[in-house]
Amino acid sequence: MTLQRNLLIALGLAALVVAPAFIYPMLIVKLLCFAIFASAFNLMLGYTGLLSFGHAMFFGSAGYALGVTTKFLHWPPELGILAGIAVAALIGFVAGAVAIRRQGIYFAMITLAISQLIYFVAMQMEWTGRDDGFHGIPRGRLFGLIDLENDLALYGLVAVCFVLALLAIHRIVTSPFGLALTAIRENEPRAVSLGYDVERYKVLALTLSAALAGLAGSLKALALSYESLNDLHWALSGEVVMMCILGGLGTLGGPVAGAFFVILLQNFLADKVGEWLSVIIGVVFLSCILAFRKGLVGEIAAWMERSRKPIPGQESRR
């Protein structure tokens, strides 16, 4: 298992290094940004068990925060990214404090409402460029040394951030906090009866998830030198749910695979089928929900588990 996993990790890292030689780097940058975003979302739905239907607010707000700090305040890109993360985390904390007492559909609706609020504020503001988008975000020089106008340098930055984000998520879910979160997800009343203030753990989870979504949003805005209202739109909040479920909830690789799948599908089909794109993605999503409940990665992992050890004497009761 560990051997297999290490092999997989080595392959993944190697792929990250050689990929830009074969594929247009900016496409991979986009893929990685959405992979980080979906992984951040998975921290909520997969590991905390709460469906947020407003995750685009973190993604988009971070993009605008990066835009404002780098374009108007002339901050270097690394500080702009940190500003994006900070703003997203702050919004996550506030949204969490407001919404966390609600569960299920109510939590989803409150997060959706807050994200719509932010969307309409952004649409009213002069400086966001409204429907035209926020243009002219400078890529700048990373740490004053590396010129990010070079696509390969930018790719390097995004790839490193991607790896760090996955490491961070892995650490979070296996940390003492992650284990407390698991207990709360598995049996919330019991966790309460053991003295856990479950709401505080959920707020922290949402804040961390928002911060990572903010990293994704900042990187995307930096890469495209442009931030659009679409990144705050509820449709994106829905898309990230889809990416996660397609790829496999509660797995580290699932959201990455899901994000790659959805974005690639969009990229390859966009100029061929036009408006039918949504229908095709909808059908794919539907068949996934009906046939592969665990998602791409989840099903593969379950299949490997089954083929590896036929459990002697007892069948697993999952």
Added chain:
Amino acid sequence: MTHILETVDLCKEFSGFRAVDTVSLKVREGEIHALIGPNGAGKTTVFNLLTKFLPASSGRILFGGQDITGMKPAPLARRGLVRSFQISATFPHLTVLENVRVALQRRLAPTFAFWLPGRVLTRLDGRAMDLLEQVDMQDFAAVKAADLPYGRKRSVEIATTLAMEPRVMLLDEPTQGMGHEDVERVTRLIKRVAAGRTILMVEHNMKVVAGICDRISVLQRGAILAEGSYAEVSADPRVLSAYMGSETQLEGAHG
């Protein structure tokens, strides 16, 4: 003798229906106290009120002499009033050891540290094993809770509750749905862990109640019908008729 847990005219109404009606319950320190009564008498509601999982409509609750009526469930649990649930309350996909560790972790290790590796919790393993030994579950430490037979899940639950070092344990039907052997095992276990603490339990099985409980309160339609030792309560004609509608043996009244 001091009362560690006490309710004063406790009431709970659900949209006009009075599920708990002016209940004044007194639990003495160090005793095993049973709360019995027919289905729908309000036993579990009383538990939910005591542990603050439900807010009371009126009345007061005192724990160790302090008014806890307005407290929230988690801080109350931290003070030492810890409950179990009617439906087995384990963390199904965690191992038995991890289940107990979750309770230890809250008291003895970081719980918000998202930057630390999970292995910092292994220093709790020794203590968790001690607790598992107390309930004869040390051989099951690595088994996932979901894969345990029902009676064993109850043992895990009790070990987890013990990890809180509770002053008062509230057990909601600890032997419900168990086979004969499991009932005896869990009964012995409760008797054993009761040493040095107070237990309030909802129980249908009169053999268990007769065997280990010092004091019994009978609840009917939300109100206390009778209170006393098993001998006193089981001789009370009102109790017998409440249970069976006739004066038959109380022991036959298994839930």
